[in-house]
Amino acid sequence: MRVIRIGAALVAASALTLGLAACGGDGGDGDTAAYTTVADKAKGAKKLIVGTKWDQPSLGLKKGAEPEGFDVDVAKYVVKELAGGAEVEIEWKESASSNREAFLANGTVDIIFATYSITDSRKEKVTFGGPYIVAHQDVMVRADDTKIAKPQDLAGKRICQAAGSNSYKRITDPPPDGELDLDAELVGAANYSECVQKLGGNNLDAVTTDDLILAGFAKQAGEAGGGFKILGQPFTDEKYGVGLKKGDTKTCEAVNAAITKMYQDGTAQKLFEKWFAGTQGLTAPTGAPQFEPCA
Amino acid sequence: MDDLIKYAPALFDGFMENVKLSLMCGVLSLVLGTILVSMRVSPTPVLRAAGTVYVNVVRNTPLTLVLAFSALGLSDTLGLAFSDKPSSNSFWLVVLGLSIYTAAFVCEALRSGINTVPLGQAEAARAIGLTFLQSLRLIILPQAFRAVIAPLGSVMIAMIKNTTVAIAGGYLAESAFVMKDTFDDTGVSIPIFLGLVLAFMAVTLPVGFLTGWLARRLAVAR
Amino acid sequence: MSSASVLFDAPGPRARARNALYTVAGLAAIIAILYFIYVKFDEKKQWEGRIWQPFLEPDTWTTHILPGLLGTLQAAALAAVLALVFGAVFGLARLSDHAWVRIPAGVVVEVFRAIPLLLLIFFIFYLAPSVMGGGDYAFMAVVAGLTLYNGSVLAEVVRAGVLAVPRGQSEAAYAIGLRKNQVMRMVLLPQAVTAMMPAIVSQLVVLLKDTALGYIIAYVDLLNTGFKILPAVFFGSLIPAAIVIGVIYVGLNMALSALATWLEKRSRRSRKTAARPIAPPGAAAAEGASGIGAAVD
Numbered sequence: 001m002r003v004i005r006i007g008a009a010l011v012a013a014s015a016l017t018l019g020l021a022a023c024g025g026d027g028g029d030g031d032t033a034a035y036t037t038v039a040d041k042a043k044g045a046k047k048l049i050v051g052t053k054w055d056q057p058s059l060g061l062k063k064g065a066e067p068e069g070f071d072v073d074v075a076k077y078v079v080k081e082l083a084g085g086a087e088v089e090i091e092w093k094e095s096a097s098s099n100r101e102a103f104l105a106n107g108t109v110d111i112i113f114a115t116y117s118i119t120d121s122r123k124e125k126v127t128f129g130g131p132y133i134v135a136h137q138d139v140m141v142r143a144d145d146t147k148i149a150k151p152q153d154l155a156g157k158r159i160c161q162a163a164g165s166n167s168y169k170r171i172t173d174p175p176p177d178g179e180l181d182l183d184a185e186l187v188g189a190a191n192y193s194e195c196v197q198k199l200g201g202n203n204l205d206a207v208t209t210d211d212l213i214l215a216g217f218a219k220q221a222g223e224a225g226g227g228f229k230i231l232g233q234p235f236t237d238e239k240y241g242v243g244l245k246k247g248d249t250k251t252c253e254a255v256n257a258a259i260t261k262m263y264q265d266g267t268a269q270k271l272f273e274k275w276f277a278g279t280q281g282l283t284a285p286t287g288a289p290q291f292e293p294c295a
Numbered sequence: 296m297d298d299l300i301k302y303a304p305a306l307f308d309g310f311m312e313n314v315k316l317s318l319m320c321g322v323l324s325l326v327l328g329t330i331l332v333s334m335r336v337s338p339t340p341v342l343r344a345a346g347t348v349y350v351n352v353v354r355n356t357p358l359t360l361v362l363a364f365s366a367l368g369l370s371d372t373l374g375l376a377f378s379d380k381p382s383s384n385s386f387w388l389v390v391l392g393l394s395i396y397t398a399a400f401v402c403e404a405l406r407s408g409i410n411t412v413p414l415g416q417a418e419a420a421r422a423i424g425l426t427f428l429q430s431l432r433l434i435i436l437p438q439a440f441r442a443v444i445a446p447l448g449s450v451m452i453a454m455i456k457n458t459t460v461a462i463a464g465g466y467l468a469e470s471a472f473v474m475k476d477t478f479d480d481t482g483v484s485i486p487i488f489l490g491l492v493l494a495f496m497a498v499t500l501p502v503g504f505l506t507g508w509l510a511r512r513l514a515v516a517r
Numbered sequence: 518m519s520s521a522s523v524l525f526d527a528p529g530p531r532a533r534a535r536n537a538l539y540t541v542a543g544l545a546a547i548i549a550i551l552y553f554i555y556v557k558f559d560e561k562k563q564w565e566g567r568i569w570q571p572f573l574e575p576d577t578w579t580t581h582i583l584p585g586l587l588g589t590l591q592a593a594a595l596a597a598v599l600a601l602v603f604g605a606v607f608g609l610a611r612l613s614d615h616a617w618v619r620i621p622a623g624v625v626v627e628v629f630r631a632i633p634l635l636l637l638i639f640f641i642f643y644l645a646p647s648v649m650g651g652g653d654y655a656f657m658a659v660v661a662g663l664t665l666y667n668g669s670v671l672a673e674v675v676r677a678g679v680l681a682v683p684r685g686q687s688e689a690a691y692a693i694g695l696r697k698n699q700v701m702r703m704v705l706l707p708q709a710v711t712a713m714m715p716a717i718v719s720q721l722v723v724l725l726k727d728t729a730l731g732y733i734i735a736y737v738d739l740l741n742t743g744f745k746i747l748p749a750v751f752f753g754s755l756i757p758a759a760i761v762i763g764v765i766y767v768g769l770n771m772a773l774s775a776l777a778t779w780l781e782k783r784s785r786r787s788r789k790t791a792a793r794p795i796a797p798p799g800a801a802a803a804e805g806a807s808g809i810g811a812a813v814d
Contacts, residue, residue: 055749063750096735102646187381188465197755201371220752338525341543355770357729373557427525456633471635483643496631
């Protein structure tokens with residue numbers, strides 16, 4: 001008898017979990033098939049799945065029900081333009097660095113705005129619209145640190161290596177992978193939030209990555225009374241692109257048109273001001289960046 | 296196959312880190328676990344309670360979180376430092392975190408071993424005037440260890456496999472991280488995965504056989 | 518805890534004095550450690566109200582912690598059901614009289630028990646997109662990895678459970694003319710399941726805990742929302758978040774472990790089975806050590 005009861009419980013439990021999984025898994029995969037490009041889907045279905053970071057202050061940060069930040073606002077503007085100015089329902093999905101390519105290839109998300117630097121190796125797997133902004137690698141240190149004034153001062157210092165990010169290589173390796181080829185000590189961390197925590201706790205000397213990412217953390221720290229400063233000595237160009245499924249050139253062109261318009265009507269500058277105002281070491285963009293060819 | 300050959304040196308270095316972590320954790324967790332089990336069976340209620348709380352808390356916390364805590368709490372906040380060199384510091388922090396975690400399981404295995412020691416042994420030990428620590432050290436633990444060699448072997452195998460979670464403690468050098476990094480660059484590679492699996496099996500299977508053999512050889516005849 | 522008392526007698530005057538000394542020394546050491554932690558945390562401003570405040574607000578729970586907890590429970594529940602099915606199928610297959618069923622099943626079980634779970638999850642996560650299309654692979658990779666690993670461990674539990682039923686039971690069943698599958702279904706399994714229950718539940722604790730590995734491939738679980746996104750939203754609250762999330766995990770797992778202990782006590786009292794409660798074998802014993810501790814005494 002007990003076996004039968006346990007069996008029944010198992011069946012009930014599996015039915016329940018399958019039901020749950022089905023609820024969790026509905027990403028509107030079904031209606032993706034009906035449209036060949038994301039631009040068409042925006043116009044036709046009036047519903048898109050947009051990938052952003054959820055843990056990046058001032059860029060994509062999930063504070064409440066929806067994420068917020070510069071990337072998120074740009075995404076809202078561009079998606080609206082794609083739909084010809086109509087309101088589009090957006091479903092937000094977290095796209096961490098480790099699964100951006102897979103999410104695009106699988107159709108888990110339609111379009112990605114997630115501090116997504118355009119690189120040659122990524123271009124093989126992803127079609128990039130934009131860039132919509134150019135970030136630069138820079139260095140953030142504690143505000144009272146006077147020993148580090150330029151990136152070259154990082155020799156012999158402790159810098160952060162966040163899992164899944166290659167920014168540290170620009171400091172420690174020679175070109176082509178790197179840049180400065182300095183002898184810095186690497187301190188491992190799971191992500192940049194942990195890097196910043198360690199920087200604040202005096203457990204490393206500098207965090208180096210894109211200045212926009214650093215600016216978000218510096219601003220947060222400033223509001224909390226803590227002090228970090230960005231050196232303001234950029235030494236690379238990181239072109240933040242709009243990630244699209246490989247081959248979706250039609251949407252890519254439409255995205256570029258939207259970005260051009262965003263800079264012409266002053267929205268881009270306004271958004272930059274909204275999210276990054278008052279951060280020392282950052283220069284606001286004056287016009288749209290040079291677009292990469294859609295391929 | 297080409298991928299495996301190309302990345303073999305990096306993967307091998309990574310795997311050696313797993314082996315080093317395993318060796319250090321093996322020793323440290325056995326020592327810590329023995330201390331813990333002594334606390335858990337001691338006549339002092341305070342020590343018993345402390346041991347019980349430790350085991351229940353640590354055993355029920357995900358290893359990912361234990362390692363993150365070892366790096367962020369013990370090192371960054373409590374100021375524990377093993378070395379001025381960050382990479383060897385995080386190595387030791389992972390060793391510490393993983394040992395703290397594994398020790399809880401070692402303790403439970405040993406405690407079940409103590410339960411297999413017949414009552415008469417402890418009574419005889421007391422009758423000839425041994426103190427608690429003496430009877431534990433000379434009579435109880437030697438028999439308990441021999442009774443749980445096989446389960447301890449399983450604990451050690453789990454610990455060896457758990458060295459792959461070192462990423463969570465900020466130690467970015469072992470083979471799981473190298474493999475993920477490689478997959479990020481070149482996409483999935485079946486030979487690399489199988490190569491690493493075989494490497495792990497080459498370590499865990501002998502541990503299993505050895506402890507199984509020892510368990511049979513050293514079994515307490517009753 | 519009865520085991521503890523056999524190691525020492527009721528204390529005499531000297532032992533009582535010594536015990537009192539140990540108690541004081543032990544208490545002093547514990548208090549010293551706690552005080553040290555308190556002071557150091559204070560030095561690094563970890564007790565500041567500002568970084569703990571978010572955890573008192575309902576919004577933090579509804580937008581971050583609870584959805585993450587749901588993700589953890591979803592992955593754990595689905596993986597648990599699948600692992601039980603996998604374990605039952607392969608455990609019984611390993612007991613088959615036919616070598617062509619028994620040996621492959623044995624190989625599958627041994628291999629998946631030997632692979633580090635994190636490597637398995639990484640591999641499935643990266644392999645899935647190149648083999649099939651569509652879907653959220655983080656969830657799939659976590660569930661598939663947990664199923665294969667824990668299923669293999671459970672297969673060993675099932676096998677040990679059936680073998681733990683005294684041989685007289687199956688001999689008697691054959692003697693009254695039951696066929697092989699009838700013996701298994703009507704005599705062995707009902708008794709084995711009772712004996713296996715504690716081992717199964719303690720393996721499910723391991724499974725629940727291991728969902729946290731999904732965090733490393735960005736699956737939206739409790740560790741992800743609570744330990745990655747929350748501290749990013751509320752600057753500086755990394756350590757408070759780790760503590761709160763840790764308490765939730767410990768609470769969940771202790772509830773499950775308590776269930777295991779209760780089941781074990783009940784099955785030991787029960788006269789419906791001739792089999793002794795069994796410990797999780799092999800690697801299961803390693804992680805689900807409560808099983809051994811409880812089962813052997």
